[in-house]
Amino acid sequence: MAVAVLSTSDGRAKTALSRAHAATWFAARAAGRDIPLGRAQPPLRPARPEQPALLDPRDVPRRRPGSVQGRIALLHAVAHIELNAVDLHWDIIARFADTPMPLGYYDDWVKSADEESKHFNMICDCLEAMGSHYGALPAHAGMWRAAEDTAQDFLGRLAVVPMVLEARGLDVTPGMIEVFERAGETAAVAAMRVIYAEEVHHVAYGSKWFHFLCGRHDIDPKTAFHDLVRRYFHGALKPPFNEEKRAEAGIPPDFYWPLTESGSIRG
Numbered sequence: 001m002a003v004a005v006l007s008t009s010d011g012r013a014k015t016a017l018s019r020a021h022a023a024t025w026f027a028a029r030a031a032g033r034d035i036p037l038g039r040a041q042p043p044l045r046p047a048r049p050e051q052p053a054l055l056d057p058r059d060v061p062r063r064r065p066g067s068v069q070g071r072i073a074l075l076h077a078v079a080h081i082e083l084n085a086v087d088l089h090w091d092i093i094a095r096f097a098d099t100p101m102p103l104g105y106y107d108d109w110v111k112s113a114d115e116e117s118k119h120f121n122m123i124c125d126c127l128e129a130m131g132s133h134y135g136a137l138p139a140h141a142g143m144w145r146a147a148e149d150t151a152q153d154f155l156g157r158l159a160v161v162p163m164v165l166e167a168r169g170l171d172v173t174p175g176m177i178e179v180f181e182r183a184g185e186t187a188a189v190a191a192m193r194v195i196y197a198e199e200v201h202h203v204a205y206g207s208k209w210f211h212f213l214c215g216r217h218d219i220d221p222k223t224a225f226h227d228l229v230r231r232y233f234h235g236a237l238k239p240p241f242n243e244e245k246r247a248e249a250g251i252p253p254d255f256y257w258p259l260t261e262s263g264s265i266r267g
Contacts, residue, residue: 001025002094003040005113009047011083011124011134015117018086022114025106034103042094044151045144046087051135052080057142065179072132074176075123075188078195080139081169082120085202088147088161089113096154101209108205115198122191129187149232155213159228162206163251164237169199170245200249207250225255236261 001021008014028035048054063070089112124134146165150156173196180188214221229237237259246256257263 002090005090006046018117025110052139054141055138057140060140076137079123079134084143085116112202119195126188156228158210160232167203170242203249
């Protein structure tokens with residue numbers, strides 16, 4: 001199931017397959033019929049549509065969100081993030097299948113992939129209502145780098161993807177919601193509020209299973225997190241942080257403040 005999603009290039013087709021597989025998984029779980037956990041080799045990079053063109057993050061044009069085109073660009077960037085997240089969640093299911101994990105681990109990431117698929121389609125609907133579509137603008141190619149860097153490191157993947165990259169979404173989404181509220185873009189506001197509420201759980205799943213594996217191997221979680229982020233994340237973490245939502249997701253300030261340029265915890 002995971003590799004089938006990763007091997008599908010078109011965004012709408014990928015997310016439709018993702019949601020279908022998630023429905024199959026949860027229907028079986030509800031009926032007490034566990035789907036066997038097999039083995040399948042995920043691609044190093046997921047299949048992608050021909051558009052958008054993927055650029056170095058420094059080469060992606062920056063647009064001011066005060067204009068319609070700027071808000072379209074912002075939504076396009078969100079759609080790109082959500083599509084990558086669909087692949088990231090299916091990838092973490094298949095990539096580390098040799099490590100025995102409780103069924104709850106698969107429940108969490110299948111649910112996350114299903115929600116990210118929903119998010120992608122909601123944002124695509126907003127783009128199309130504004131006369132655009134996913135693929136109309138370039139996007140940055142850096143998002144999958146963290147997946148490639150941690151392809152052989154289960155703890156590293158959990159630390160960098162949900163606990164750093166997705167946690168960053170908790171910091172910036174309230175500001176994006178304000179942009180669309182000021183513009184009266186009610187559909188975009190509604191979509192972003194759904195994303196904001198559900199992303200907390202995705203970060204929390206990362207924290208939960210990171211701590212689970214640290215406990216299994218008798219590793220100090222905070223020390224391990226700092227070591228792994230410094231190894232795999234390129235650059236310092238940048239405040240301001242949404243400390244309330246990060247705490248709700250199980251990530252306390254002494255995990256991320258020491259990884260900023262100043263390296264000090266703010267009180």
